[in-house]
Amino acid sequence: MGLMEGKKGIIFGIANDRSYATYITKSLLEHGATCAFTHLPGDKMERRCRKAVEELGVTDPWLVPCDASSDADLDAVFDKLAADFGTIDFLVHSIAFADRQFLQVGNFHTTTREAFTQALDISAYTLVAMAQRAAKIMPNGGSIISMTYYGGEKVVPGYNVMGIAKAALEHSTRYLATELGRSHKIRVNAISGGPLRTLAASAVGKINEMFEHQEAKSALGRNIEGEEVGNTGVYLLSDLSSGVTGETIHVDAGYSIVGW
Numbered sequence: 606m607g608l609m610e611g612k613k614g615i616i617f618g619i620a621n622d623r624s625y626a627t628y629i630t631k632s633l634l635e636h637g638a639t640c641a642f643t644h645l646p647g648d649k650m651e652r653r654c655r656k657a658v659e660e661l662g663v664t665d666p667w668l669v670p671c672d673a674s675s676d677a678d679l680d681a682v683f684d685k686l687a688a689d690f691g692t693i694d695f696l697v698h699s700i701a702f703a704d705r706q707f708l709q710v711g712n713f714h715t716t717t718r719e720a721f722t723q724a725l726d727i728s729a730y731t732l733v734a735m736a737q738r739a740a741k742i743m744p745n746g747g748s749i750i751s752m753t754y755y756g757g758e759k760v761v762p763g764y765n766v767m768g769i770a771k772a773a774l775e776h777s778t779r780y781l782a783t784e785l786g787r788s789h790k791i792r793v794n795a796i797s798g799g800p801l802r803t804l805a806a807s808a809v810g811k812i813n814e815m816f817e818h819q820e821a822k823s824a825l826g827r828n829i830e831g832e833e834v835g836n837t838g839v840y841l842l843s844d845l846s847s848g849v850t851g852e853t854i855h856v857d858a859g860y861s862i863v864g865w
């Protein structure tokens with residue numbers, strides 16, 4: 606029997622077949638989960654997301670538009686989810702955004718108030734916004750995960766304001782875990798994934814050097830596969846990890862443990 610058999614949840618962040626969220630969905634489906642999806646508003650976004658989901662074998666997916674920086678969009682998603690699913694057991698937050706102009710090496714100090722606020726809003730606050738809505742339809746407890754990167758712990762040239770957002774995301778994970786663990790039996794964790802060639806990654810200056818660096822320095826001497834993050838997603842969203850909350854688990858081939 607699959608680890609996610611009988612569990613229902615929602616996934617934010619499938620842009621195409623290369624998205625981290627797609628790999629997480631693939632593993633969830635393999636383990637028997639029932640999944641709902643959102644896409645950024647717009648026909649092109651919907652087409653790409655639908656294609657990726659259908660390629661995973663989901664015909665006629667539950668798929669609605671959502672700009673997570675809009676409270677009205679989030680309310681509409683969770684209202685519809687409650688109406689159609691009743692309750693859910695898990696939520697995947699795999700979204701981030703920062704103006705690529707400020708993701709170039711040497712540009713962090715030029716970040717505008719608007720770009721800083723937007724990056725923190727879309728990449729970190731939205732986890733809180735989703736968790737507070739999800740808690741209302743997780744009466745049996747649940748598990749929430751998000752995606753982060755090492756650039757939230759240490760300076761990674763070019764990651765810039767996104768690193769600040771990831772630091773906020775990781776610490777929001779701990780506060781959410783503490784509050785929602787006691788009140789709602791909801792666990793909240795983050796996966797710190799190694800670099801993967803996705804749309805979001807292409808916005809980061811020096812991304813090619815990051816892949817080379819990862820291969821040269823990581824404990825396993827290689828980059829990671831999307832499936833490795835997908836499988837960790839299932840671990841964190843299933844009862845296998847019932848005693849784990851507030852954690853950031855590195856799935857980075859041991860890059861973050863090496864100090865040189």
Ligand SMILES: NC(=O)c1ccc[n+]([C@@H]2O[C@H](COP(=O)([O-])OP(=O)(O)OC[C@H]3O[C@@H](n4cnc5c(N)ncnc54)[C@H](O)[C@@H]3O)[C@@H](O)[C@H]2O)c1
Binds near residue numbers: 644699701800802803
């Ligand atoms: N690719 C990497 O190297 C890497 C490494 C570690 C962590 N991550 C994180 O993984 C997560 C997923 O990114 P990815 O690499 O799969 O790239 P991706 O481009 O496939 O996914 C990013 C997603 O964010 C969504 N998004 C952006 N703004 C949004 C908004 N306002 N409302 C709703 N959705 C919005 C996009 O639609 C897209 O689906 C991000 O949090 C990213 O920071 C990526």
